[in-house]
Amino acid sequence: MLKLGESWLPLMDRLFRRVSGLSGTSPNRHMGFWLLFRKAHCIEFAAVPPFNFELSVHKPAGWWWSTPNEIFEKGVLWTAARLESKLVGLRLESHGTASKPRVRCDVYAEKQMSDDEKTRITRTVMRALSVEEDICEFYELARKDDILCDVVEDLYGMRTVAWPELFAGLILAVTLQMAPMKRTNQMMDLLMENFGDPVKFDGKTVDYWPSPGKVASLTEAELKSKAKLGYRAANLIAIARSLTEGFPTMEQLSLLGSEEAKLRLMSLRGIGDYSADIVKPGMGFPLDVWSAKIFSILFLGKESKSPRDTIPKLKKIAEKRWGKWRGHAFVYVLNDLPKISERIGTNLSRF
Secondary structure (H helix, E strand, O other): OOOOOOOHHHHHHHHHHHHHOOOOOOOHHHHOOOOEOEEEEEEEEEOOOOOOHHHHHOOOOOOOOOOOOOEEEOOEEEEEEEEOOEEEEEEEEEOOOOOOOEEEEEEEEOOOOOHHHHHHHHHHHHHHHOOOOOOHHHHHHHOOOOOOOOHHHHOOOOOOOOOOOHHHHHHHHHHHOOOOHHHHHHHHHHHHHHHOEEEEEOOEEEEEOOOHHHHHOOOHHHHHHHHOOOOHHHHHHHHHHHHHOOOOOHHHHOOOOHHHHHHHHHOOOOOOHHHHHHHOOOOOOOOOHHHHHHHHHHHHOOOOOOHHHHHHHHHHHHHHHHHHHHHHHHHHHHOOHHHHHHHHOOOHHHO
16 A cells, blocks of 8 residues: 555556566566656765866767767766666756856655765766866877867867766777768667667656666577677677676776777677777777778878778877877867868868
8 A cells, every 4th residue: 555645656567577577677667657866965066176067068079978869958967877776867967167167966866865875976976977077288298289279179178088888888889890880870770769778857758777686687699689789799698797797887897098998898798999998997098990081081181091001000199299188188189170170171070
């Protein structure tokens, strides 16, 4: 019997999970109703200036912060994250300026959160927003660089990429391998549609990535037929199993040196140099055929006839030119292509 003020939705959800055997699956995928997430925690914190909230979570090139289906409207981001097996909804907005930045984050959960969970989600959000990162050294370097000097003014205060959850970055990296963006988007959409977890909170609905546990339980045939992953299916299942068996979390990887974290990521099946550079804390310089065409023009003054063969040369130039900040340079350049194109008189967005 329901107690006064108790919602029937959590009870129906527990009943659904018990009778269906779908312990990790939200019932809305099967029965047409939603699990209700309620506000469980509120965080407000400062960031090291300069920090531009909108550019950091809603990048000009369309890059998302946590999931492709998050919602950004009028300066507010509705998204989701996962604490181990627990999903939470996040509503983030700026309460400051680029020079005096503050961010507020409301956390929505199915049940009350423990003090430990509140601490962990606070750490996760702050790390993924890179609010404690001082980018002044990068800006000093950039203002003396003929490629970056205008770019950092265009995107002043933008942070780069720091995944809230490791598996999200790994899914992106795997689906980007040997695939045009249209094909990558198809695979990610199907993964989300068939195996993802929708989160409804604050009047919004956000589809979130499938959990490592869910993917680890699937067969290659399921992933190939329902998500069109092809040869990537076996790799993604192996990665998911490694994550369920104690592979370091994103939080733990961020405590390692950049190269050590990269080597750990490359120990996962199907994760090579390119994919590890996408996922590792701080991001590397993950050149593919598309981005190699762009940097060939910027570094060498001409389009390469064989972009893939030019990648090692371009990576060496980037390392010599930008050093430890080459990952930041990569993100800044790719998010400012229209304006760079105007300045150099060459359409870099055509690739």
